[in-house]
Amino acid sequence: MTAVAVLESVEVEYGPRGPVLGPVDLRVEAGEILALVGPSGCGKSTALRLLAGLEAPTRGRVRRAPGRGETAVVFQAPTLAPWLTARANVALPLELSGVPRAQARERAVAALGRVGLAGAELARPATLSGGMAMRASLARALVTEPRLLLLDEPFAALDEITRRALADDVLALWAASRPAIVFVTHNVEEAVYMADRVVVLTRGPGRIAGIAQVEGPLPRPPGFRIAESFRTAVEEVTGLLTRGAALAA
Amino acid sequence: MIRTLAPFVLITVLLGAWEAAVRALGVPAYFLPAPSAVALALVEHLPVLLAAAWITLSTAIIALVIASLAAMAVAVLVGLSPLLEAAVRPLASVLQVTPVVAIAPLVLIWAGIDHPERAIIALAVLVAFFPIFSGAITGLHAADPDLERLFDLYGAGRWSRVMRLRLPSAVPFLLEGHKVGAGLAIIGAVVAEFSAGSGGVRGLAWQILDAGNKLQTARMIAALVVLGLMGVALHALLDRAERAGLTWWRGR
Numbered sequence: 001m002t003a004v005a006v007l008e009s010v011e012v013e014y015g016p017r018g019p020v021l022g023p024v025d026l027r028v029e030a031g032e033i034l035a036l037v038g039p040s041g042c043g044k045s046t047a048l049r050l051l052a053g054l055e056a057p058t059r060g061r062v063r064r065a066p067g068r069g070e071t072a073v074v075f076q077a078p079t080l081a082p083w084l085t086a087r088a089n090v091a092l093p094l095e096l097s098g099v100p101r102a103q104a105r106e107r108a109v110a111a112l113g114r115v116g117l118a119g120a121e122l123a124r125p126a127t128l129s130g131g132m133a134m135r136a137s138l139a140r141a142l143v144t145e146p147r148l149l150l151l152d153e154p155f156a157a158l159d160e161i162t163r164r165a166l167a168d169d170v171l172a173l174w175a176a177s178r179p180a181i182v183f184v185t186h187n188v189e190e191a192v193y194m195a196d197r198v199v200v201l202t203r204g205p206g207r208i209a210g211i212a213q214v215e216g217p218l219p220r221p222p223g224f225r226i227a228e229s230f231r232t233a234v235e236e237v238t239g240l241l242t243r244g245a246a247l248a249a
Numbered sequence: 250m251i252r253t254l255a256p257f258v259l260i261t262v263l264l265g266a267w268e269a270a271v272r273a274l275g276v277p278a279y280f281l282p283a284p285s286a287v288a289l290a291l292v293e294h295l296p297v298l299l300a301a302a303w304i305t306l307s308t309a310i311i312a313l314v315i316a317s318l319a320a321m322a323v324a325v326l327v328g329l330s331p332l333l334e335a336a337v338r339p340l341a342s343v344l345q346v347t348p349v350v351a352i353a354p355l356v357l358i359w360a361g362i363d364h365p366e367r368a369i370i371a372l373a374v375l376v377a378f379f380p381i382f383s384g385a386i387t388g389l390h391a392a393d394p395d396l397e398r399l400f401d402l403y404g405a406g407r408w409s410r411v412m413r414l415r416l417p418s419a420v421p422f423l424l425e426g427h428k429v430g431a432g433l434a435i436i437g438a439v440v441a442e443f444s445a446g447s448g449g450v451r452g453l454a455w456q457i458l459d460a461g462n463k464l465q466t467a468r469m470i471a472a473l474v475v476l477g478l479m480g481v482a483l484h485a486l487l488d489r490a491e492r493a494g495l496t497w498w499r500g501r
Binding site for chain 1: 393395396398399400401402403404405409413414417418420498499500501
């Protein structure tokens with residue numbers, strides 16, 4: 001397998017508060033879905049920014065295969081520009097990458113269609129529900145057809161039903177173009193449901209407490225949440241989290 | 250209903266008391282004319298006063314437009330370079346805290362004795378510039394940090410970052426700045442007219458000065474009333490414009 005992004009003995013420190021992450025070694029393989037789980041303040045989001053190339057590590061090295069415009073990030077909040085329509089928001093990454101306006105719009109409309117927002121092209125973000133805004137945000141990330149898609153607790157603010165629907169939608173969208181996905185969450189079941197591998201971080205400064213492999217097909221078949229492999233993986237991740245917390249304390 | 254009527258009731262009562270006091274005490278008209286005398290003066294001089302109000306208002310509007318363009322242009326330049334911002338900020342503060350009355354004589358000299366209207370516009374521009382400029386500077390830093398990261402991610406250049414992210418993010422601050430700036434432009438125009446003196450532009454301030462010099466106190470107060478009403482109308486208009494702008498910006 002080929003790696004899309006690799007963290008090599010990476011450590012991050014912000015000033016005198018001491019290290020927030022590391023040392024961590026992690027390979028993100030092409031086309032895989034990797035979940036990052038850990039307690040608050042363990043450096044999950046920092047790890048994501050390193051993988052995105054938005055931040056440099058204090059020590060260690062980050063190797064990234066994707067070029068400019070081939071990495072996409074979905075943040076905790078939809079972070080749509082309120083003054084732009086849904087279509088203009090989704091077209092923005094393309095326009096910033098130099099795609100002509102008409103073509104960018106066309107692709108944005110298609111991307112909105114793929115996330116189930118056909119007809120909402122000209123809506124402003126303020127008129128969209130939380131779930132719809134998150135879908136628009138997802139469309140904005142997917143519009144460039146990234147090789148690496150980074151999701152930073154994207155469903156944290158949504159209700160359980162919307163969360164589950166979006167999780168399935170993300171998996172279906174992944175199946176269409178198979179980008180590598182790194183997905184930060186503090187919800188164990190969500191991590192297991194969405195990922196091939198679940199990386200568990202210890203309490204800050206985050207280190208890898210262990211990696212759980214999840215058996216079963218992606219996207220998930222109906223009833224996967226009550227399958228044996230799902231329960232086993234959830235148990236394993238929960239165990240790693242508990243041990244990770246004890247290790248740091 | 251009662252709430253909206255309340256201020257009018259109060260004004261009526263106050264005017265009534267004033268009228269009664271002036272008549273009962275026999276106050277001379279040059280010292281304090283009765284409201285009825287002011288009303289008469291207002292009617293009598295209305296065409297002149299309205300023309301004067303238009304002179305002052307149009308000066309303020311021209312000043313506001315110039316100040317707006319200048320403030321935003323400087324803010325964008327400064328937004329492109331953090332170094333430039335560090336250099337400009339203290340200078341801007343120094344100019345801001347210097348009272349316009351104190352600069353007026355200098356600007357009048359620069360504009361030349363034959364062009365007091367230029368000096369008045371320049372002074373009004375000076376006063377209106379800062380609320381817009383500081384609103385723009387604050388607003389340019391108010392963009393969502395995650396949106397800033399998105400622009401990093403797609404390798405956006407400085408220019409497109411300012412034009413497509415920071416300037417649009419600054420719109421609420423700019424609206425507020427323009428509202429305050431417009432009010433100050435009027436004040437600036439009036440103060441500048443006073444400084445220019447009797448040979449200056451014949452706006453509302455000149456009317457007040459002229460009436461004062463001739464001890465036509467009723468006409469003086471009439472001019473003040475017009476100035477006050479103009480201020481109220483302008484404020485209401487700007488308030489509405491700001492709210493409409495914000496509604497548009499937020500998308501609801």
